Amino acid sequence: MSEGKIVFEYCDKLVQKFEEVIEKPIINGSSVYYTGVDLGTACVVVAVLDENYEPVAGAYRYADVVRDGMVVDYIGAIRIVREMKQELEQKLNTELIYAAAAIPPGTDALDSGAIKNVVQAAGFELTCILDEPTAANAVLRMQNGAVVDIGGGTTGISVLKDGKVVYVVDEATGGTHFSLVISGAYGMSFKEADLFKRDNRNHKEILPVLKPVVEKVSSIINNNIRDYDVREISLVGGTCCLTGIEEIIQKQTGVYTHKPKNPMFVTPLGIALSCTKDILE
Template sequence: MSEKLLTFQYCDQLVREFEEVIENPIKSKSSVYYTGVDLGTACVVLAVLDENRKPVAGAYRYADVVRDGMVVDYLGAIQIVREMKRQLEEKLGEELIYAAAAIPPGTDALDSGAIKNVVTAAGFELTNVLDEPTAANEVLKIQNGAVVDIGGGTTGISVLKDGKVIYVADEPTGGTHFSLVISGAYKIPFDEADVYKRNEQNHRELLPVVKPVIEKVAAIIKQHIKDFDVQEISLVGGTCCLTGIETIIEKQTGVYTHKPQNPMFVTPLGIALGCTQESL
């Protein structure tokens, strides 16, 4: 089996394990728990790993507390993370102390302080802040290629060489724009369009509707990777759950494009893998 297939196998297996513990948490006797807090534009995800870096619990909640990678409802974000933390602690019968978080690439000076404060105000000791595509690569383990995180508000791009990030970028196009197009095409409210988009049964019907937005995302990716020898693109982020998005991006960029089993959970798992026991 090729190294590439082995890499994707590891990623997909970890995601499958995480999906299972969301429904059925594992009450292990772990000496420490590592939590990844992913404050997304459309969804907040908490991923909990044990001392062996294996998923033991997780939760997600759709919310509108972040837009374009910026916290816009500070108190709401704190409340959601605090509530999710408490619910997971009740399920595990253990206190969750350490957490890591992530931000869109290149936005550290703009909003990392707010995200740090949300995590600590929710009751965690913050131990690390990663950029989102780099966090995703903790799971993907790409050596030479690009990790593209298409979230609700932005598309983050990390180019890697020999497993090291050599270039990052972030552009304001993401799932919000998909929902706006669907809202206009179907003449339905934005929130209704957002929910409609999440239903996998609607994806085949929606793909031609949102294809122009996907092509715009592909053009953004192509522009940012043109000066690098990118052999593969890995897609993560909730927006990439749209069936067929990888095919359009591969056709537009001319670069082999892979999508993990559930791209929404790759980044939060990578954030958790980046968590330590040393506070910032």
């Protein structure tokens, strides 16, 4: 096993456990539950961990309440998070009290208040708001590497040195661009293209069509990591679910590129790992 694969062993195992409990929640009588709420551009994910910070339940829902990290449908976001909270409470036969949330780096002055209000209005006691790359690295556990978060409208790159974020950038090009290319190539509406893209049965067919966009993402990565000692890259975010995207990026960057089984779940799990019982004032 390569050094890179060993680094991400914990991440891959945690994501696999989380996928399992989404389908079959674990009712174990935990004394407390810690929840991570991830309001993504295309998908809202809620992850629930027990007192030992092990996954016991989770849910996700595709939604259009956030764009590029900013809440654009405040009432809709509250409704979705509240409904997911109630659904998970019923499955676990308990009340979920504590939750943490995250925001894209550099947006704390712009939207952290909205994220905080959404989580609290949904019925949680908020314990922490952190930036997304720090949350993701709670799961990835990288020391000297880069977290590449391909979101709906942008690609966010966070460079880590000795486990700490030392450089962050967000540049245009993301899942929206993938959908636009598919829409043009297949004569579909944007909505149809977005759904077509999500179906992994179509990935082999659409990868050659999307290769120029993935190469653009790779060039963004190259331009922003060249001054740093980046030994591995980890892909997170729902857009990275595209089968084969990691192979193109690794070839273009020359850096070992890791993709979890489901990169959409890395950040919400990291958010949940950062949750405590200390209420945020």
